[in-house]
Amino acid sequence: MATPNSSSHQKSDATAMDAPGIDNGEEFGVHVFSSSSELLEKLHEKWTSGKEQPYPAMYSSVFGGIILDPAMMVIPIDDHMVHRGHGVFDTAIILDGYLYELDVHLDRFLRSASKARISSPFPWATLRRILIQLAAASQCKKGTLRYWLSAGPGDFLLSPAGCPKSAFYAVMINEDFLQCTEGVKVITSTIPMKSPLFATVKNVNYLPNVLSKMEAEEQGAFASIWVDEEGYIAEGPNVNVAFITHDKELVLPVFDKILSGCTALRLLELAPKLVEQGRLKSVRTANLTVEEAKGAAEMMYVGSTLPILPIITWDEKPIGDGMVGELTMALSDLLWDDMVAGPETQRLAIPYA
Numbered sequence: 001m002a003t004p005n006s007s008s009h010q011k012s013d014a015t016a017m018d019a020p021g022i023d024n025g026e027e028f029g030v031h032v033f034s035s036s037s038e039l040l041e042k043l044h045e046k047w048t049s050g051k052e053q054p055y056p057a058m059y060s061s062v063f064g065g066i067i068l069d070p071a072m073m074v075i076p077i078d079d080h081m082v083h084r085g086h087g088v089f090d091t092a093i094i095l096d097g098y099l100y101e102l103d104v105h106l107d108r109f110l111r112s113a114s115k116a117r118i119s120s121p122f123p124w125a126t127l128r129r130i131l132i133q134l135a136a137a138s139q140c141k142k143g144t145l146r147y148w149l150s151a152g153p154g155d156f157l158l159s160p161a162g163c164p165k166s167a168f169y170a171v172m173i174n175e176d177f178l179q180c181t182e183g184v185k186v187i188t189s190t191i192p193m194k195s196p197l198f199a200t201v202k203n204v205n206y207l208p209n210v211l212s213k214m215e216a217e218e219q220g221a222f223a224s225i226w227v228d229e230e231g232y233i234a235e236g237p238n239v240n241v242a243f244i245t246h247d248k249e250l251v252l253p254v255f256d257k258i259l260s261g262c263t264a265l266r267l268l269e270l271a272p273k274l275v276e277q278g279r280l281k282s283v284r285t286a287n288l289t290v291e292e293a294k295g296a297a298e299m300m301y302v303g304s305t306l307p308i309l310p311i312i313t314w315d316e317k318p319i320g321d322g323m324v325g326e327l328t329m330a331l332s333d334l335l336w337d338d339m340v341a342g343p344e345t346q347r348l349a350i351p352y353a
């Protein structure tokens with residue numbers, strides 16, 4: 001009986017172009033694209049299936065402009081970010097034609113770049129203008145804006161000395177967002193977390209984060225929780241985490257060894273409203289042990305694209321009564337209202353043409 005491996009060594013009439021990636025023995029031949037137009041035609045095949053193109057626009061400082069053709073949304077293979085992971089990134093979401101918290105994300109982006117010793121090809125204000133014009137050109141009303149600063153293209157060496165100019169890339173992704181109302185399961189990650197130097201910089205080295213997410217998914221969980229070397233709760237693989245104690249305190253792990261999430265910081269600003277209403281007793285950051293955290297009344301993930309995701313089970317044990325927490329949803333409402341109807345300081349109207 002043929003196994004997937006053995007069949008790839010059998011002879012067949014298929015050419016390499018018919019079945020890319022399958023080695024058909026003697027008949028396997030690597031196609032050489034004889035012209036750019038032939039290659040472009042091939043690249044376009046992927047995007048002409050009739051489905052809506054999910055990436056309406058990209059910016060590349062290497063090209064020096066905005067690209068609308070998805071087939072051309074590429075970055076150079078000799079870019080230091082591609083082959084050495086020497087790059088940083090950030091995200092901002094677009095809801096109903098408004099960019100949410102663009103400026104705080106941009107601040108963190110440039111802080112990350114500075115820690116990664118990448119000098120931006122543009123000042124903050126120009127980066128901001130490019131991102132706004134990209135969002136406008138994309139016509140996207142709901143989605144994610146993702147952007148990268150890289151040491152840039154040059155050569156394939158470890159040192160970026162041969163990369164003369166840093167590069168800025170950004171892409172718009174059409175995506176729908178809804179407030180999360182269902183609770184999820186999480187596990188404690190066994191994948192080692194990044195050391196504080198790297199965890200506090202939003203750099204492109206997300207291998208531990210990816211492995212941690214895969215580990216959780218393999219166990220039927222949504223994602224994982226990292227615990228640091230001292231036994232304190234850290235964060236999730238691409239989200240922060242927050243707890244409500246039985247005394248109705250909102251507690252978030254301190255940010256010294258983890259990414260300071262823009263959403264978590266905004267939550268800390270907004271949550272005192274619930275204290276004023278007498279629904280929460282206090283709002284603070286603290287070092288939390290696993291025991292304290294597992295004994296919380298409510299637990300949630302916090303991140304830009306959520307903004308709050310209730311957690312109801314951790315390592316197969318219920319959090320609180322195992323139901324979506326009332327205060328979790330009250331915090332979710334606070335953030336969601338801020339995203340859809342918050343003040344001008346948080347929301348920027350995209351100047352679509």
Ligand SMILES: Cc1ncc(COP(=O)(O)O)c(C=O)c1O
Pocket residue numbers: 235236237238239240259260261262263264302303304305
């Ligand atoms: C490791 C990590 N922690 C936390 C967060 C949450 O940050 P934010 O609220 O800015 O999305 C993210 C996402 O950017 C992340 O990648």
